[in-house]
Amino acid sequence: MEDAGIYAVESPYLERFVQVGIASGRVISVSFPQQPADDADDDHPVLDRVLEYLDGVNPVEFSDVEVALTVPTHQRAVLERVRSLEYGTQIDVAGLAGVTPDLDANDEDDLIVVRTALDENPTPLLIPDHRVRDGPSAAPPPVEQKLRSLEGL
Template sequence: MDVGVFARESDRLDRAVEIGVASGRVVGVSFPAEIPDDAESDHPLLDRVFAYLAGEPDHFDDVEVALTVGTTERRVLEAVRNVPHGETVSLERVVRMAGLDPEESADVETARSALAANPVPLFVPDHRVRDAPGGAAASVAARLRAIESD
């Protein structure tokens, strides 16, 4: 199915994983306390996510995401997609990877804002940026880092 909301309960995260898909692209990822009533549980991408949560390495770099953000924010989020599974980087490194200047406070704030508003955490793995907010709750990001370090 190319369109819909898909979710499953995750014991590893103590919450659900919800993925929104439109035209074959992921448009949203969230980690709600409960599975939404309108969500379906069968989707191949959820199968991959749950294999990842069980400890199988997956960079998800082949997953198509739809980012409806500005050009600079897109550069930041695309830079984060290049951080390898199991590694963490500083916000300063992400700013540099996005072609921005870490000495410019406006560039740093743009990067922080882009990460905080990340609509597709996990597929844009902001949990790998150790000193910046992300699209997922801090507790979820910490568990994702722990899963990748096991």
């Protein structure tokens, strides 16, 4: 994997670009701009897998892609749990809180932690927040809906 850079490829399915930021060989950001960054390259193995996923022919998981998370500890625990959700499965915010270490599905503050983690997810798609049915997604709403539709959610 390339050590660092910005990479982007156009997705006909999403009707926009998928852009990833890489640092030290790990993905630090995923975004869905209408136009890519001026210095974005279009050749990266992660983008190849994203396009394969968006093709919808075969389920594609990203659990082996290294992601660098620089978020508070409780948010990290939430995002790591979301990352383990399998293709085509979904959970709600309370259920996610209930299966995340040190969080309580009945504690409103913990539910806020979950929603905040989802909303501030730096790598949507790789950390599939679209699989949380009643939570926010860091992806734009049209992208979130297409990802949910692709997985039959």
